[in-house]
Amino acid sequence: MVRTHAWARAPEASLSLETATLSLLNGMAGTLGMLRRQFVPDRLVAIARRQTGLSDFGDAAFEDPLRRLLESCVAEADLSVVGRLSIRWEAVRFLSNLLRLREAERRDPAILGEPVAAPIFITGLPRSGTTFLHRLMMADPANRAPLVWETIYPYPLPADARRGADRRVEKVQGQLRAFERIAPEFRSLHPLEARSPQECGDINAHVFRSLRFETTYNIPSYRRWLDADGHVDAYRFHKRFLQHLQHQPGQGAGQPPRWVLKCPDHVFALDAIRAVYPDARLVFVHRDPVKVLLSVTRLTEVLRQPFTRRIDQVAIGRQESARWLEGARRMMAVGDDAGLPEPVCHVHHMDLVSDPVATVQGVYRHFGLALPEPAAIAIDRLVAEKPNGGYGKHSYRFEDHGLDGAAERAKFRDYMLRFGIATESTPPPGRSDAKLPEGLAIK
Secondary structure: OOOOOOOOOOOOOOHHHHHHHHHHHHHHHHHOOHHHOOOOHHHHHHHHHHHHOOOOOOOOOOHHHHHHHHHHHHHHOOEOHHHHHHHHHHHHHHHHHHHHHHHHHHHOHHHHHOOOOOOEEEEEOOOOOHHHHHHHHOOOOOEEOOEHHHHHOOOOOHHHHHHOOOOHHHHHHHHHHHHHHHOOOHHHHOOOOOOOEOOOHHHHHHHOOOOHHHHHOOOHHHHHHHHHHOOHHHHHHHHHHHHHHHHOOOOOOOOOOEEEEEOHHHHHOHHHHHHHOOOOEEEEEEOOHHHHHHHHHHHHHHHHHHHEOOOOHHHHHHHHHHHHHHHHHHHHHHOOOOOOOOOOEEEEHHHHHHOHHHHHHHHHHHOOOOOOHHHHHHHHHHHHHOOOOOOOOOOOOHHHHOOOHHHHHHHOHHHHHHHOOOOOOOOOOOOOOOOOOHHHHOO
């Protein structure tokens, strides 16, 4: 769900000064009409080719999605100066990575023969515990997840290669800290490090077919197009990306890793997952949707803030409510049978936070696996070190985003009944949930 940005090199200054400076820049750029200028995809392609010294993409399937994304950002997202820099930097980064992936395949065609067998996909409503479960499962060295730094830079950068040193982790860690300067609340909402497991949205974004763009930019026309066009092409690339990570030196020999993949947006792409990964294993994580909505609307607001000149809290509330009601309906339609060899594994947030080891053991048993004892010990240690998963306490109010708790609970009642989801306490109007037990803050 989260991206980092190389352009953010903020000097040591007060946040208020930075905010005032950005506001001034936005005003000047807006007056000059710079923020409404259309991006030219061919220019971004040329920049990527110049920066990498490569020219062969293999195919041009990315061109139409890229054009649609850029047009929607200009027409609908009310981009700030930072927003324009962000989308430009991201587009060039993704295009550069596509060129590097293609060059690696040209040099070593065996990459595309790498087996990606029976991957585990964790999904569910956002802020329901999917991230927590994903990170706990990384305590087992047999499991593998894409990490933040390698989804940003899957191959060493030319400058690093010339120096004989790989600085990708250090570079990404610096980018994360820079992003936190312009979105200071982000870290307490979604703690992230360069070596953290990353969501799959950043992989699919390489071919400009990812719902994670909608989280950061208000781009409803892009979302409608992607919903209609489908996700199969994105997941074909997703598998190709995993093959590249798996084939690189240092991945070990012998048995391929068991990929454990996580993203709430997977719930909108179950047909594509089934088509590309017919032996996939699927985990649904369930939580009281009202608690989910209080948290995800605030996270979306925080993520969008630096990239737009205007935040509409009520519109975000309505968008997230509608989006995840549809996600809940899709999980209900699947139930236990997603058309995969094994039934869906259902995990409940309350079980996950009350007994993490037993919950992970249950996931393993469901798929005929056994959690190694050292991994169980490591999970206990992780939970002891960060009992609330590294998340901070926050105040959420329904009215801030135009939501009504009783109305939202009524909308999701069938979903809660279908999966036996426990109701969590919610604050009355005008009150926050700041006193929620810390374990329940885990997302």
